[in-house]
Amino acid sequence: AQKVTQAQTEISVVEKEDVTLDCVYETRDTTYYLFWYKQPPSGELVFLIRRNSFDEQNEISGRYSWNFQKSTSSFNFTITASQVVDSAVYFCALSERQGAQKLVFGQGTRLTINP
């Protein structure tokens, strides 16, 4: 069975600090996909990134970066120089390669950036 764990329920930092959101996953599939979604206070789910299991290169997009470590089954997300607008709930998710590719979500991490 697939499982995603986000151990950090809430994180609060001061603006401009760097913050890392942890994600650990479990799956028996050899090929799978990992995702991060952002849920701002308005409630929608905003896609941030997809990572394939066979591609362990880290990725950077502006102030966002992702560290995929297959050896530790982790897919962590770092925001550099955080801003108040980054305040949201962030979900890590996993999907299998076959079939419907449904998403299995973690519990989410509520990130609050204080001015």
Next chain:
Amino acid sequence: EPEVTQTPSHQVTQMGQEVILRCVPISNHLYFYWYRQILGQKVEFLVSFYNNEISEKSEIFDDQFSVERPDGSNFTLKIRSTKLEDSAMYFCASRYTGERTEAFFGQGTRLTVV
């Protein structure tokens, strides 16, 4: 930019009533999904729909739930007899075919059962 659209944004219904939540997926997408998020909790998969039939469903998706794509553009979730515990945010999502594609979500419908 194409987006998934859900209506209504908020629905209040009495326990035991039927509700239909509506979604218009992105036009060239072929996989459709419903997810549920009880307030303050994680997002849970309900059902996936492909080629005009259910391809997978979760344990949550019992006989009270049904999905339909009535006209080639809308994708609906029906709850036949709502219960208090059905109160949640319901998200529709769609995905283009192929393995390496991500799902895009609608803004959600908040269902409140009283």
